[in-house]
Amino acid sequence: MNASLLQAALPQYFAPWVQALDLRVQSLDEQGVTLRLPQNPQLSRVGGMLCGQAMMAAADTAMVLALMHHFGEFKPCTTVQLGSSFLRPLSSQDALIEARVLRAGKSLAFGEIDIRGANDGKSVSRFSATYALL
Amino acid sequence: MNASLLQAALPQYFAPWVQALDLRVQSLDEQGVTLRLPQNPQLSRVGGMLCGQAMMAAADTAMVLALMHHFGEFKPCTTVQLGSSFLRPLSSQDALIEARVLRAGKSLAFGEIDIRGANDGKSVSRFSATYALL
Amino acid sequence: MNASLLQAALPQYFAPWVQALDLRVQSLDEQGVTLRLPQNPQLSRVGGMLCGQAMMAAADTAMVLALMHHFGEFKPCTTVQLGSSFLRPLSSQDALIEARVLRAGKSLAFGEIDIRGANDGKSVSRFSATYALL
Amino acid sequence: MNASLLQAALPQYFAPWVQALDLRVQSLDEQGVTLRLPQNPQLSRVGGMLCGQAMMAAADTAMVLALMHHFGEFKPCTTVQLGSSFLRPLSSQDALIEARVLRAGKSLAFGEIDIRGANDGKSVSRFSATYALL
Numbered sequence: 001m002n003a004s005l006l007q008a009a010l011p012q013y014f015a016p017w018v019q020a021l022d023l024r025v026q027s028l029d030e031q032g033v034t035l036r037l038p039q040n041p042q043l044s045r046v047g048g049m050l051c052g053q054a055m056m057a058a059a060d061t062a063m064v065l066a067l068m069h070h071f072g073e074f075k076p077c078t079t080v081q082l083g084s085s086f087l088r089p090l091s092s093q094d095a096l097i098e099a100r101v102l103r104a105g106k107s108l109a110f111g112e113i114d115i116r117g118a119n120d121g122k123s124v125s126r127f128s129a130t131y132a133l134l
Numbered sequence: 135m136n137a138s139l140l141q142a143a144l145p146q147y148f149a150p151w152v153q154a155l156d157l158r159v160q161s162l163d164e165q166g167v168t169l170r171l172p173q174n175p176q177l178s179r180v181g182g183m184l185c186g187q188a189m190m191a192a193a194d195t196a197m198v199l200a201l202m203h204h205f206g207e208f209k210p211c212t213t214v215q216l217g218s219s220f221l222r223p224l225s226s227q228d229a230l231i232e233a234r235v236l237r238a239g240k241s242l243a244f245g246e247i248d249i250r251g252a253n254d255g256k257s258v259s260r261f262s263a264t265y266a267l268l
Numbered sequence: 269m270n271a272s273l274l275q276a277a278l279p280q281y282f283a284p285w286v287q288a289l290d291l292r293v294q295s296l297d298e299q300g301v302t303l304r305l306p307q308n309p310q311l312s313r314v315g316g317m318l319c320g321q322a323m324m325a326a327a328d329t330a331m332v333l334a335l336m337h338h339f340g341e342f343k344p345c346t347t348v349q350l351g352s353s354f355l356r357p358l359s360s361q362d363a364l365i366e367a368r369v370l371r372a373g374k375s376l377a378f379g380e381i382d383i384r385g386a387n388d389g390k391s392v393s394r395f396s397a398t399y400a401l402l
Numbered sequence: 403m404n405a406s407l408l409q410a411a412l413p414q415y416f417a418p419w420v421q422a423l424d425l426r427v428q429s430l431d432e433q434g435v436t437l438r439l440p441q442n443p444q445l446s447r448v449g450g451m452l453c454g455q456a457m458m459a460a461a462d463t464a465m466v467l468a469l470m471h472h473f474g475e476f477k478p479c480t481t482v483q484l485g486s487s488f489l490r491p492l493s494s495q496d497a498l499i500e501a502r503v504l505r506a507g508k509s510l511a512f513g514e515i516d517i518r519g520a521n522d523g524k525s526v527s528r529f530s531a532t533y534a535l536l
Contacts, residue, residue: 015185016176017154042150051149052213053191060187078223079186080376081349081398083485084216085530087505087512102525103489107375108348108400110489112528123504126514128487128530130349130398132376214510215483215532217351219396221371221378236391237355241509242482242534244355246394257370260380262353262396264483264532266510283453284444285422310418319417320481321459328455347454350486357480 032100062099094118166234228252300368330367434502464501
């Protein structure tokens with residue numbers, strides 16, 4: 001698995017509305033993947049802050065790619081549970097979404113996602129997720 | 135507060151990408167609000183199922199409108215936590231998003247959201263949410 | 269399944285420390301079970317409020333009994349995820365724990381739990397839970 | 403703040419039933435605190451596994467101590483939300499509970515808790531928590 005293959009998975013497996021986030025695979029390592037969400041007025045609510053809905057969508061999407069990276073291929077899976085915590089607002093910068101697989105068994109996978117500002121590196125939201133592998 | 139005022143709040147307070155969900159205020163009652171999410175290929179992933187990302191975004195948005203309805207006006211608020219559970223897939227129909235305020239205090243508000251198929255009435259996802267009132 | 273059988277399951281399947289909650293099966297219906305948690309100074313923190321730790325333990329336990337009721341027998345299962353929201357404190361009364369099965373498939377089960385005061389009927393905490401069926 | 407002061411807070415601020423977990427303050431650092439939960443048959447369900455109820459109670463308790471450490475004193479606070487994910491069972495060893503403060507503002511605090519086996523170091527459960535500061 002490499003960044004190009006993961007990038008190519010975005011138009012293949014995700015809804016057009018999710019593709020409109022314009023997520024870019026930034027890096028991969030043993031624990032997971034990091035995506036970049038470019039700053040975009042379409043995703044901002046009044047005041048220029050990145051909307052929470054976009055953060056949740058990016059987090060869920062990043063985790064699916066992290067599982068793909070973990071397994072070395074796309075495995076059909078479905079989100080069972082996603083818990084989202086919003087620590088502080090993000091504005092005037094790209095976001096980095098880091099998704100790590102905590103455990104992947106035969107039928108369930110667990111992961112955590114952190115979103116931080118690309119410029120200031122501050123964590124803005126955290127997610128824990130459970131996936132059923134089909 | 136009435137359905138037209140809540141409908142008008144969507145372009146006013148939400149990001150364009152969230153507006154693209156094309157949510158419609160369906161009904162209001164004492165406990166909360168119900169929105170309709172029209173079936174839309176832009177929101178579907180392979181297989182024609184409504185993507186979970188759209189469900190989370192619709193749930194969060196519906197809850198903000200339910201709080202607006204509860205308070206009789208828009209109060210600046212921020213999502214603190216949103217827990218999402220995905221019970222089963224939804225396809226080939228609109229979704230109804232029912233958001234109810236459980237408790238709204240001076241600084242925190244709690245709510246629950248249910249998404250069900252508009253045709254078969256089956257619950258497909260559940261959410262619990264906490265908001266900070268600013 | 270009846271209340272006596274569920275009551276008998278408590279010492280059989282749960283840790284002694286959980287049994288010390290002294291939970292009593294109050295009623296059963298098609299959707300789930302309701303337990304009573306008697307007022308108990310051992311479970312109270314300063315100020316006489318029922319501690320949140322006891323609420324979470326009671327919620328998880330009630331859901332396992334609701335699944336047992338649903339399946340008509342004890343099925344080995346494990347909690348995958350439990351989300352807890354604390355709306356307000358509870359003091360000076362028993363608690364009623366109502367656990368409902370939302371969906372039970374072959375490998376996963378989903379449920380929701382509400383805890384309310386036995387005297388004033390006010391909801392004090394809410395839980396959503398996912399279980400893996402082994 | 404030091405380990406003895408945090409240890410002394412346990413009988414002072416927590417319910418006797420929570421004290422029965424016999425949690426011990428193991429270490430403190432800038433990010434948070436680590437507690438030890440000694441292996442104890444009272445906390446085990448059939449098969450000798452540490453019950454999930456004890457893990458949730460330990461996680462919540464550890465986070466309150468981490469906030470006390472963060473603020474340099476006990477601040478009255480209340481758990482708003484606790485999300486619990488159970489990755490794998492734990493048996494035949496003590497548990498280490500590591501609670502870290504992610505962000506503490508004026509009215510809300512956020513944290514994450516990891517529970518791992520004291521012998522094998524494997525993460526068994528993860529928690530994200532939100533507290534209201536009173």
